[in-house]
Amino acid sequence: MKDLRILFMGTPxxxxxxxxxxxxxxxxxxxVVTAPDKPAGRGQKVHASAVKKFxxxxxxxxxxxxxxxxxxxxxxxxxxxxxxxxxxxxxxLPKKVWDFPKLGTFNLHASxxxxxxxxxxxxWAIINGETKTGVTTFFLDEKIDTGxxxxxxxxxIKTAETAGSLHDKLMQEGAKLVHKTLQLIAENKVEAKAQExxxxxxxxxxxxxxxxxxxxxxxxxxxxxxxxxLNPYPVAWSYFQNGKKKMRCKFFxxxxxxxxxxxxxxxxxxxxxxxxxxxxSGYVSILEMQxxxxxxxxxxxxxxxxxxxxxxFML
Numbered sequence: 001m002k003d004l005r006i007l008f009m010g011t012p013x014x015x016x017x018x019x020x021x022x023x024x025x026x027x028x029x030x031x032v033v034t035a036p037d038k039p040a041g042r043g044q045k046v047h048a049s050a051v052k053k054f055x056x057x058x059x060x061x062x063x064x065x066x067x068x069x070x071x072x073x074x075x076x077x078x079x080x081x082x083x084x085x086x087x088x089x090x091x092x093l094p095k096k097v098w099d100f101p102k103l104g105t106f107n108l109h110a111s112x113x114x115x116x117x118x119x120x121x122x123x124w125a126i127i128n129g130e131t132k133t134g135v136t137t138f139f140l141d142e143k144i145d146t147g148x149x150x151x152x153x154x155x156x157i158k159t160a161e162t163a164g165s166l167h168d169k170l171m172q173e174g175a176k177l178v179h180k181t182l183q184l185i186a187e188n189k190v191e192a193k194a195q196e197x198x199x200x201x202x203x204x205x206x207x208x209x210x211x212x213x214x215x216x217x218x219x220x221x222x223x224x225x226x227x228x229x230l231n232p233y234p235v236a237w238s239y240f241q242n243g244k245k246k247m248r249c250k251f252f253x254x255x256x257x258x259x260x261x262x263x264x265x266x267x268x269x270x271x272x273x274x275x276x277x278x279x280x281s282g283y284v285s286i287l288e289m290q291x292x293x294x295x296x297x298x299x300x301x302x303x304x305x306x307x308x309x310x311x312x313f314m315l
Contacts, residue, residue, distance in 0.1 A: 003028060004027060004028060004083050004084060004103075004182065004185070004186050005028055005030045005080075005081060005082045005083040005084075006022065006027050006028060006029050006030060006082060006083070006084055006085070006086060006182070007029075007030060007031050007032075007033065007077075007080055007082035007084070007085040007086070007101065008022065008029055008031070008032045008033070008051075008085075008086050008088075009032075009033040009034070009085060009086065009087045009088070009090045009093075010032075010034060010051045010087065010088040010089050010090050011034050011035045011049045011050070011051055011089055011090055011091075012049070012050050012051070012089050013050045014088065014089050014110075014167065014171050014174075015050070015051050015088040015089045015090070016050050016051055016054045017171045017172070017174075017175055018086070018088045018108060018171070018174055018175050018178050019032070019051065019054065019055070019088075020054065020175075021175035021176070021178065021179055022086070022178065022179070022182070023058060025179050025182075027182060029060055030061065030080055030081075030082060031060070031061045031062075031063055031080045031082070032051060032052075032055040032060050032061065032062050032063065033062075033063045033064070033065065033090070034049045034051040034052045034055070034062065034063075034064055034090075035049050035052075035064065035090075035091075036064045036065075036066050037049075037052070037064070052064070061080075063076060063080075068091075068093060068094055068097050069094045069096065069097075073097070074096060074100075077097070077100050082100070082101045083101055083102060083103045084101050084103040084104060084105070084106070084182070084185055085097075085098065085100070085101045085104075085105035085106075086105075086106060086108070086178060086182070087105060087106070087107040087108070087140065088107070088108045088174070088178075092144060093105070093140060095142060098140040098141075103185050104139050104140075104185070105139065105140045106137050106138060106139050106140065106147075106150060106181060106185075107137070107138055107139075107140055107145075107147070108135060108136070108137055108174045108177065108178055109121065109135070109136045109137075109138065109145055110122050110133070110135055110167075110170045110174065111125065111133055111134065111135075111136065111204065112132075112133060112134040112135075112136060112152055112154065113136040113138060113145060113149060113152070113195055114145075114146075114195040114196060114197060114200045115200070115201070115202040116133070116202050116203065116204040117144060117145035117146070117200070117203060117204060118144070118145065118203055118204035118205050118206070119204060119205065119206040119207070120204045120205065120206060120207050121133070121204040122163050122166050122167050122170060123163050123204070123207060123229045123230060124202070124203070124204040124205075124229070125157060125166070125204075125229075126157060126161060126162070126163055126166060126225060126228055126229030127225050127226050127229035127230070128202065128225070129221070129222075129225050130157050131156070131157055132154050132155065132156055132157055133154075133155055133157055133166070133170070134152055134153050134154040134155050134170075134173070135152065135153050135155070135170055135173050135174040135177050136149055136151070136152045136177075137149070137150040137151050137152075137177055137178060137181040138150055138192070138195075139192055146195060146197070147192075147195075148192035148193060148194050148195070149192060149193050149194075149195060150181050150184065150190055150192050151177055151180055151181055151184070152177075153173050153176070153177050155169055155170055155173055160228070161228065162228045162229075162231040162232070163228070163229055163230060163231055163232070163233070164231060164232045164233075207230070207234055209237075212226075212230055212234055212235070212236055212237060213236070213237055213238060214226060214227070214236050214237065214238040214251065214314070216238070216265050216266045216277060216278075216279050216284075216314050216315075217265050217279070217280050218279065218280060219256075219258075219279065219280050219281050219282065220256030220257055220258055220279055220281065220282040220283065220284050221256045221258075223254060223256065223279060223284050224254055224255070224256040224284065227251050227252070227253065227254045228253070231252050231253065232252070235250045235251070235252065235290075236250070236251045237249065237250050237251065238251065238314050238315065239314070239315040240268075240312075240314055240315075241312060241313045241314075241315050242306075242307075242308060242309050242312045243309030243311070243312065246315075247291065247292050248292060249289055249290060249291055249292065250289060250290040250296065251286065251288075251289050251290075252287075252288040252289060252290070252296050253286075253287040253288035254284045254285060254286055254287055255284070255285040255287055256282065256283075256284055257276075257282050257283045257284070257285065258281060258282040259281075259282045259283060260281075261278060261282075261283070263278035264278065264313070265278060265279060265280065266278065266279075266313040266314045266315060267312075267313055268308065268312040268313060268314060269283075270303065270306070270308045272303070273299075273300055273303070274286075274299065274303075275299050275302070275303060275306075275308075277314050285299075286299050287299055289302065
């Protein structure tokens with residue numbers, strides 16, 4: 001079973017933990033494919049992916065093709081000769097790549113497919129107020145996240161869960177699920193099932209400036225879910241109009257409060273220890289935020305130096 005020739009494909013920290021678990025189980029990882037090094041940060045220094053950094057420490061063979069469809073990479077695959085490929089948080093593969101390993105190529109996805117297909121399943125599960133999500137292994141096919149399901153495992157989403165804490169929980173469960181999936185493949189016991197495409201109602205599109213902006217006309221709990229679903233990355237944001245000054249601020253933690261009021265939506269109220277925003281059917285108290293050019297801080301620290309004008313709003 002451990003003689004399976006495994007090709008691993010991944011890029012971020014989430015994928016590192018899965019690769020680490022595969023190695024702990026003494027599987028034969030014959031190669032690691034990851035993104036090419038690229039410049040990042042203010043100094044534009046060239047940075048390697050998290051997977052590459054880890055693979056280097058493990059003395060694994062590393063491949064960083066810029067073109068997965070190239071003849072050169074096809075030749076590389078022939079030389080590696082993998083039995084199976086494991087894909088975790090990588091880019092879309094062309095058929096000539098995922099169809100190459102004789103036992104198939106499977107992906108680990110951080111949702112209970114077919115729900116939350118797409119780029120940001122962890123974030124959207126929280127944003128939409130789900131109480132459970134999970135991890136899925138499935139064989140790749142021509143479309144994104146549509147292949148036959150091998151295994152799934154449910155994970156509870158707690159009331160105060162953030163995208164960061166859920167990411168870590170799913171990473172742990174995902175590592176176990178990949179191990180179980182490799183066992184099934186090695187023992188030829190896989191019974192993959194087609195996804196029920198007619199039941200898809202929940203999607204996980206890429207996060208952008210538009211869908212991460214707080215809409216203060218939403219109800220308190222909806223805003224709370226958005227903020228925790230975007231913490232620690234990419235972070236919910238809004239414009240803060242303080243008198244004539246308009247600032248773009250980030251919000252890391254808020255507290256919802258249901259209440260009846262007649263205030264204008266977005267109106268801000270300040271006390272010695274709290275900053276509260278009027279929203280539909282209640283208020284949202286800001287617990288942790290980041291002002292422009294500053295680090296993120298608890299609201300009590302921000303209030304110490306904040307001169308709030310009388311007519312101030314979150315926009």
